[in-house]
Amino acid sequence: QKMPPSLPATINIREPRWDQSTxxxxxxxFFMVTDPRNxxxxxxxxxxxxxxxxxxxxxxxxxxxxxxxxxxxxxxYDSAFxxxxxxxxxxxxRMSAQVPMNxxxxxxMLTFYRTTPAVLFWQWVNQxxxxxxxxxxxxxxxxxxxxxxxxxxxxxxTGAVVTALGLKSLTKHLPAIIGRYxxxxxxxxxxxxNIPLMRQRELKLGIxxxxxxxxxxxxxxxxxQKAIFQVVVSRIxxxxxxxxxxxxxxxxxxxxxxxxxxxxxxxxLQVGLVGFCLVFATPLCCALFPQKSSMPxxxxxxxxxxxxxxxxxxxxxxxxxxxx
Numbered sequence: 001q002k003m004p005p006s007l008p009a010t011i012n013i014r015e016p017r018w019d020q021s022t023x024x025x026x027x028x029x030f031f032m033v034t035d036p037r038n039x040x041x042x043x044x045x046x047x048x049x050x051x052x053x054x055x056x057x058x059x060x061x062x063x064x065x066x067x068x069x070x071x072x073x074x075x076x077y078d079s080a081f082x083x084x085x086x087x088x089x090x091x092x093x094r095m096s097a098q099v100p101m102n103x104x105x106x107x108x109m110l111t112f113y114r115t116t117p118a119v120l121f122w123q124w125v126n127q128x129x130x131x132x133x134x135x136x137x138x139x140x141x142x143x144x145x146x147x148x149x150x151x152x153x154x155x156x157x158t159g160a161v162v163t164a165l166g167l168k169s170l171t172k173h174l175p176a177i178i179g180r181y182x183x184x185x186x187x188x189x190x191x192x193x194n195i196p197l198m199r200q201r202e203l204k205l206g207i208x209x210x211x212x213x214x215x216x217x218x219x220x221x222x223x224x225q226k227a228i229f230q231v232v233v234s235r236i237x238x239x240x241x242x243x244x245x246x247x248x249x250x251x252x253x254x255x256x257x258x259x260x261x262x263x264x265x266x267x268x269l270q271v272g273l274v275g276f277c278l279v280f281a282t283p284l285c286c287a288l289f290p291q292k293s294s295m296p297x298x299x300x301x302x303x304x305x306x307x308x309x310x311x312x313x314x315x316x317x318x319x320x321x322x323x324x
Contacts, residue, residue: 007061013053013074016291026287034282038079038096046088049076082136092129093136099278101129106242106278107271109183110250119164123186127157127194134198137323148200156194163189180247184239191235196228199323203228209300209318217311217318220304223295227322230289237285238278246273293322 017032018025052073055062079096082089091097105126112118131153164186171179196203206219207227250270253259259266294317297308308315 007056007065007067007070009056009059009061011056011067011070013056013070017071017074020290020292023287026290027284030283030286032075033079033095034098034286035075035079036096036099036279038076039091039094039100041076041080046076046080049073050081053077089136090132093132095137098133098282099275102239102242102282103271103275103278105129106183106187106239107246107267107274109187110180110243110246110274111267111270113164113168113179113183116165116168119168119183120161122183123160123164123190124157126187127153127160127190130156130190130194131198134194149198152194152197152200155197156190159193160186160190177247177251180251181244184243187239187243188236191232191239195232195235199224199228206304207320209304209320211312211315212317212319214319217308217315218304220300220318220320222300222304223293223318223320226295227293227320230293230322234285234288237288238281241281242274242277245277246270249273289322291322292319294319 016025016029018028020026020029049072052062052065052070056065056070056073079094080088092101105122109122109126112122131149134152135149164182167182167185168179171182202224203221206221207224208216209218209220209223210216250266250273253269254266259269296317297305297315300308300318308318
């Protein structure tokens, strides 16, 4: 009985398994990251994955470990532990909780959009969940203060509620289907407020930009603006299918005798439809832009350009982490 050959110590498990310069590679990566089944893993399984990853990084390779097992451990580890601090993340804030949590909240926002208290309550729940996600997935070298968190949370909630109630009063005289799109408009508006506010430090002080080998060249606010814009677009994109497709289906179903006979099926049906859309929309919209985004040096602020030109006059492109 021959032992299987030991794994080489050269696999870069700090990077995703698939090529991140292609949409397909990014989509495969985010399907793994957002897999809701990761939420069901026990503490022991998470600790085991952490041990495998940390041992491998330290050059201790357990005999018989296969490459597939190593990648599986890496994705389990990444699903639960913060990349910069290594702390175990809040369950609700993890990427793998995105689909079940958003499915429940979005389904309820779309079901209970007719009364003002319901609109207030579900928009508030949604923004509270967003605040937890943004806090959990914050970037490590720019910690966010509780007062900034509070300000972003209050402004985003206010923005969402004002948009929802304002549009709700406008749609009274319009066809019923239009009223169903009010929650989406409110969520889009809140994302445009919430994410820039949560990351206001980056807009003021800039985010680190590096060359392709990861050597830090300085901080740029232009890069921060691009990063935040890309995140806002992918967050709104994530919400779009789940908030745009089910209303059309539900509008058709509600005219049928079936839902009139069983009105209590309305919410579970909405939630199910939303869930189906989100399972695909979440990873695919995360994959719209590379996590390691890039921009030409010529688009950076003049003083940052000058500093980079001094160090490396030939450099054309800088890279930065766009966040999630």
